[in-house]
Amino acid sequence: MKKYFMFLPALLISAGIFAADRIKIVTSIVPLYNITAAIAGDKADIMSMVPPGSSPHTFSPKPSQLKAMADADLFIQVGLGMEFWADKIVKASDNKKLQILTITDGIKLLAGDFDEPVDKSGRRAGNPHVWLDPVITKGFSGRICDALSKLDPLNAAYYKANYKKFGAELDELDRYFSAETKKFTLKEVISFHPAWVYFEARYGLKEAGVIEAVPGREPTPRDLGIIISKIKEYGIRTIFAEPQLPRKAADVIAKEAGVNVLIIDPNGAADGDYIGFMKKNFEIIKEAMK
Ligand SMILES: [Zn+2]
Structure with missing residues (x-):
């Protein structure tokens, strides 16, 4: 608040x-x-x-x-x-x-x-x-x-x-991001919507799937099946949701695939601090990928 x-x-x-x-x-x-x-x-x-x-x-x-x-x-x-x-x-x-x-x-x-x-x-x-x-x-x-x-x-x-x-x-x-991402044991990411592709490209990560290709449009059962198979294929332990979009689809996948959901925010910090906002997201991504 x-x-x-x-x-x-x-x-x-x-x-x-x-x-x-x-x-x-x-x-x-x-x-x-x-x-x-x-x-x-x-x-x-x-x-x-x-x-x-x-x-x-x-x-x-x-x-x-x-x-x-x-x-x-x-x-x-x-x-x-x-x-x-x-x-x-x-x-x-x-x-x-x-x-x-x-x-x-x-x-x-x-x-x-x-x-x-x-x-x-x-x-x-x-x-x-x-x-x-x-x-x-x-x-x-x-x-x-x-x-x-x-x-x-x-x-x-x-x-x-x-x-x-x-x-x-x-x-x-x-x-800092370059050095830390090199230590990630996982390189594949499941994002909530395709917000992180430039970040991933910069630091050698790969978008294995997105939960909502179009923000606000819930995934179909077929989409869910594909995401779950990617989670298993890459051994992904954490998927991401976002504060601005309903997380229901992420929870469904997490329950089905037995993974965690963490919240990362692509939409900025209310206190005007870009560096702090990026670092805060990064610490959560790091936690998921280490
Ligand atoms: Zn977006």
Whole structure:
């Protein structure tokens, strides 16, 4: 509960209470809020559209959030159709000054068995969960730093210094993950939804299966059979569920296959700390894979 209250300033901002003289940033999801906060420090007001307790895959914006989008200078989104709800609110906000930064632009995408509601008009397709790889995060953090510096040139040196510090922390996190994952006795992962493919690719792990290929759509008996056979094939002892999605399917599999369920959270930390959020997830993954 503590974390929820630490998020309150951003939630108040989401009701439309942006301060007057600072740049105003709306991010689509909490991890982008966390990452942007690391660079913006105390020089910008940031809010996340999707609150910590919701999944971006099943979210719909509140009417009160339209005001924040109408006042914002910058909207930072993942792209690839993950924010299937965003186009409508951006359009409705009729905000002529709004700039949009899409973090997956220019990133080498992984496919992953993911079926987001992407429009058919040639938009790039791929797995959107790039923020769970600290190396990719360092790359698009540089783009966030550039965008902030352009919007607010007087504070450009401040943003750059924060980015440099954050980048060094990401490097350290990457070194830690690299070293620790090498010691894992298990390399195959059963995730709840395909959120961890970039993380797995970075650290030599393999997605053996996902419980919900489309978040919110429960697996069929056939899907369950396949997951259970993968658990047996690889000797998997722990499967993962997530706080934002109902865990029922994970419990069914766990009971059937005799494995544990642990909770990992791909959707960010309410207190604005990306590094802490990633470490917390990692300690749980480590526990499952050692
Ligand atoms: Zn997801």
